[in-house]
Amino acid sequence: MCFRRLWLHASRTVWCLLVFIAPLSTVAAETHAGCEQQFAPRSGEPGKDVMWVATIDEVVTAMLRVAGVTNRDRVIDLGSGDGKIPIAAAKQFGASALGIEYNPQLVQLAECHARVEQVTDKAQFQQGDIFQIDFSDATVLTLYLGPTINLKLRPTILNMRPGTRVVSNNFDMGEWRPDEVLESDVGNTRALLWIVPAQIAGEWRFTEVGGTTSFDVELRQSFQFIEALAARGERLGVREGRLEGNRVELVVLEHQPVRLIGEVSGERILVAEVKDSSVVRRYIGTRR
Structure with missing residues (x-):
């Protein structure tokens, strides 16, 4: 009987500790620092097509501004990484946004950041291959992928709805000259803007x-x-x-x-x- 009482007491103690600890771990995860600690791979980690490098916050804002993003836009970010661009599009400009990312760990990280910023109603993330997923409903397309991947995507982009704005962080589209280039003093970067033209040849x-x-x-x-x-x-x-x-x-x-x-x-x-x-x-x- 004494053993039974001791076992019941220990069980209640463990259960109480679990109830007390669980909310604390949830709270810790739902901060940016907690998200980074729980989900973030290192910057520069290789991915399917390119390695992941976090975009500087000031460059994110510059990219969205040069595209003229408003709350009427559908912003899709290819290779969305930690989710900065979709989250900024939703939080700063009120746009509907989607991030497409191949690395499932980065998708979890982005979703965690979106919860912290309370924009999960406007910013979503999808794990998948950017060459397999349909992103034709975008009114604004953002990229930080590299010149080789940009060129591979170019035929698909040119078939998008005329007037779609395309912004690349730093990398060009070969002989398709940008309509506007915004130089940034931060990290020696630039935002390149193209507007998809109608086909009238x-x-x-x-x-x-x-x-x-x-x-x-x-x-x-x-x-x-x-x-x-x-x-x-x-x-x-x-x-x-x-x-x-x-x-x-x-x-x-x-x-x-x-x-x-x-x-x-x-x-x-x-x-x-x-x-x-x-x-x-x-x-x-x-x-x-």
Whole structure:
């Protein structure tokens, strides 16, 4: 009987200790220091495609600002690591954000940080391969991957919705020139911004709205730049062409250069001829 009482007393003591310790360990984990202690691999640890290096906080903010992130955006970070970019997008800008990360330990770390910052309703994380997961719903895509991986992703990125903003920490996209570069004094880094252009290469016929004028042009496209020289018949050349998402601006080489500004809408281009800062004529372009 004495042994039974002693055993029951010891059991109650152990149970009480467990009840007392468990909340303390949970509290410790739900701080940034606790998250780092529990889940964080070392910076520079090799991953599937690149090694993980934490992004400097000031650079995270600069990347999101150069992309013009707002609470209407869907920000997706490829190779999200410790989750800084999705968490900042949610907390600082009110955006919906997703981080895609191959390392499951880093996913746990990012989720822990999101809980600490109380943004789990806006910032989520998914473990997986960035070359296998569909991220086409992003309005802003962020990268810190390296030039080789950027080039491998480039065809997929160029097929995303025109107007999608793409920001890379430090690394370029080869001959696809950025639309804007923001230099940072912190860590000698830079944020490079691209705006995915509409695909309009080919032959087009532009017809005046409410008029009888029409002309044919050939558009040759190199990323966001458009240019083509006249090659036959009545087809006209183009120079100084530029795309910013669906917005297009170009100069048609007619009897005299004609500046057109407009918007790509599916298989049509709606443009207006601009002369002396006033709209003169409107055209609808259709593919031939």
